[in-house]
Amino acid sequence: MTTTKRFLVEAAARNNAEWCAVMSRTHGVRGTFGREAWTAAVRTPPYYPDAVTLAPESDAAGLLARIDAEAPGASVKDSFADLDLTPAGFRVLCDARWIHRPAGAPAGAPELAWDVVRAPGALRAWALAWDGGAGDADLFRPELLDDPATFVLAGRTADGRVTAGAVASRSERVLGISNVFASDGGAAAAWPGVLHTAHRLFPGLPVVGYEHGEDLAAAVRHGFEAIGPLRIWLRS
Structure with missing residues (x-):
């Protein structure tokens, strides 16, 4: 990935995390922004993740510790597709692509x-x-x-x-x-x-x-x- 695309992906991930935070707040759920991820300690609204990674190679264990990872329905948006959450009981729901238009x-x-x-x-x-x-x-x-x-x-x-x-x-x-x-x-x-x-x-x-x-x-x-x-x- 080029430096320009890396910058755009990070900007897109941050933007998406901010949107997830807004939607969650309207449902009474307040998340937290950290250096590596936005996370919510309780379940977010339907179709919205409990965590969004903001940097590549995030600490998976630390990420899962900040959400309700034990209950069915927990979800993580792996913004760089570089985590393996299978050992924690997660499965891949879907793979997608970040998109950019000048x-x-x-x-x-x-x-x-x-x-x-x-x-x-x-x-x-x-x-x-x-x-x-x-x-x-x-x-x-x-x-x-x-x-x-x-x-x-x-x-x-x-x-x-x-x-x-x-x-x-x-x-x-x-x-x-x-x-x-x-x-x-x-x-x-x-x-x-x-x-x-x-x-x-x-x-x-x-x-x-x-x-x-x-x-x-x-x-x-x-x-x-x-x-x-x-x-x-x-x-x-």
């Missing part, structure tokens, strides 16, 4: 009208569209709107319905994008609007995130580069 406007114009969600009712409509009937819309709570570094982006049809969206998390050096969705066409259909909105809000910030599978391929088609591996571990 600052700059994307080509073409989005079909939907995009804005930043400002009110609890609008957030609820966004969450229901994101959830698609799976029963997890309550994950996104109104307290999320109070965080100054978090921007919930909504793509709306002419009649005002939310049919696409994402979450943008601003940090010092990068803008992290997560939870990209579109009701029709999946993440690939959402990226033009997400990137246009990100550029309008923060024109000087490069965009980072992580994806895998078809969503990774879609991100690459929209100007992203895969810059490094990450791995998510789960204790069954």
Whole structure:
């Protein structure tokens, strides 16, 4: 990995940990940032890890000592895919890639009208569209709107319905994008609007995130580069 990619991966990992910390706080869980990792001593919200490593070759034993690693459901985002948590009863849930797109406007114009969600009712409509009937819309709570570094982006049809969206998390050096969705066409259909909105809000910030599978391929088609591996571990 080149020095530039190493810097970008570290910036993306930090940004993602900050987003996980924000989401956890809205559920009453407060984590701790250390030199090697962000960790939460109690279980975080669904789909969010109990730890995110911030530096390569983190101390696995020390990391697991700071989370509830014994109970099923414990999870770790191994930001550099260099830990072995198998001896502690964890298995690999998925492998993914950090992605990076330089600052700059994307080509073409989005079909939907995009804005930043400002009110609890609008957030609820966004969450229901994101959830698609799976029963997890309550994950996104109104307290999320109070965080100054978090921007919930909504793509709306002419009649005002939310049919696409994402979450943008601003940090010092990068803008992290997560939870990209579109009701029709999946993440690939959402990226033009997400990137246009990100550029309008923060024109000087490069965009980072992580994806895998078809969503990774879609991100690459929209100007992203895969810059490094990450791995998510789960204790069954």
